[in-house]
Amino acid sequence: MERSFDIAHLAHVEMYTDRFEESLDFFVQVYGLTLSGQDEASAYLRAWDDYEFHTLKLTRHSTTGVGHIAYRAASEQALMRRVKAIEESKYKVIGWVDGDLGHGKAFRFEDPFGHVFEIYWDTVRYEPPPEEKPKLKNLAQRFHGRGAHPRRLDHLNLLAEDVAEFRAFMETCLGSRVTEMIRLDNGRLGGCWFTINNKTYDLACTEEHGGGNGRLHHVTYATDTREDILRAADIFLENGVHIETGPHKHAIQGTFFLYLWEPAGNRVELANSGARLILAPDWEPVVWTEAERKKGQAWGLKTIETFHTHGTPPVKKEGH
Template sequence: MTKLHKEPIFDVAQIAHVEMLSNTPKETIAFFTDMLGMEVVETINNQTYLRAYEDNYKYSLIITESEEPGLGHVAWRTTSPQALERRVKAVEASGYGIGWSNDQHGHGPAYQFTTPDGHKMEILWEVDYFDCPVEAQSKLLSRSQKRPLKGVPVRRLDHINLMSSNPAADSGFLIDVLGFKLREQIVDNDHVIGTWISVSNLVHEIAFMQEPTGAKGKLHHVCYWYGVPQNLYDAADVLKDHGHFIEIPPNKHGVSQAFCMYAYEPSGNRVELFGDAGYLIFDPDWKPITWQMKDVPGNGDTWIGAVFPESFWTYGTPVTAPVPLEAVAE
């Protein structure tokens, strides 16, 4: 007898943008523009909107001046206006809804909510697309604009990783309410340490990692994509030469198989750079991959490269515990 599968939900299409909080906004913006080749779209009050050159929407990153670094919010775009209505009803039924926001820049009405851990998110349909000036238009018609000549330009926003006091609860919420799919996870006996979930063929658009102090709502990292591993070595060379702290030099993950590196922008938020997309998932009956924590060091965190430092597992923003010594830039 054929086993009945839970009907999948295809109402969320992709990550739309991320808001990052910074207590050094001028320096943070310079990091993304001068080092990573992103472009300032505009600045309104205490918020600056930036884009990568292959982002289709008007912007993918908001830098908001704040007393401490961390996550502002994550925005997800639905697949249609009707899909937005369905997901709003589901979020409202979950008890984690906040309500509608109609006055944000660069997109239409957005329904705001939190994860069980308190990370602020929103879902939306209407977006402003990037209107590229004629002089900046690329002859490559699938590219939003010419490749910038500054820094080592990232191409697009890839994913977000959040620290959580309960990764299983946060990922379960997005799976049940928004239709995300569990792709990989790390467990310590029966306790979930980390999850990688997605709404597309990517291994993840969002991940949750255990926050060791039990603090809630923290940011682990924002990730931008290059698509070419060599770009990571170029970026590492530029970042090091200009005094930015590199936590993990170019490396290859076991989880996701992506080529990666990690650095801190000046306010202390971690930024990951992807050198490729890892593997893609097309199987509609994909069975989640489960790693035991004891097998992760040297295999799951890094497949090719040095074992990740303790700071990778313990440091996030805002800082709620002493920063490990190896995570402090000289």
């Protein structure tokens, strides 16, 4: 498939929380994001070197999980080319919606598993107030060093019953390409890692094992160094945050990671992938076997059970 350059980058993720005040306090004071705006329903958050107004939209809700996933197009013309491709596809179209504090009108559509996506062009660039103005004019915001202080939004991981079908959706609607994947012994795809630029990945999809639909596995922000993640682990420990697994290094993508649950139960990650980029235009996806994955992570850490079963929103058990 010929590469598409219509989509520029992953722009933001909307996360639902049923413990809004606690989640907001965590993301600002402990995780280290900056609150750039707020309305009655949502708080708009950013890492210190994100150029857009927000990269995380934290929304009050009756449950947890993901509200929508947003990508920014490369231009107004590129946006309309993608809209045409999506409208001509088999996938569900929601249509145009008004923007919010962070961007203009957006075109929404849905994958076969209930995840809502949007693409847009017109955006609001972050203008730091005096107390957040950086000394270096090529930075979006000053390096504040508060909490874990991640640098930028990196990626998210969604859960789907059929990863192969999700792959077709990503290739058709966003022009994404696969950089790495897991091929299970039964022939199914256990996971796919997608990119729309030269990053190693901006979205991953892994197989749903909890019986849910349209669920979120995790949202990830990137740090400058591995040492930032080690420091963050101590910060999370001292603040009573549930550390699920790590710090450690993934075999797939080679990402140094730390996973935790924010107060409402959504899984979030801090990650550092070093300087690894996918520069080859004819990159062939790296395929991992089930046996290789059962060996654990890069340095031998076994993947814990909750990493396969925990997603948000939680699945209602029969009889409850």
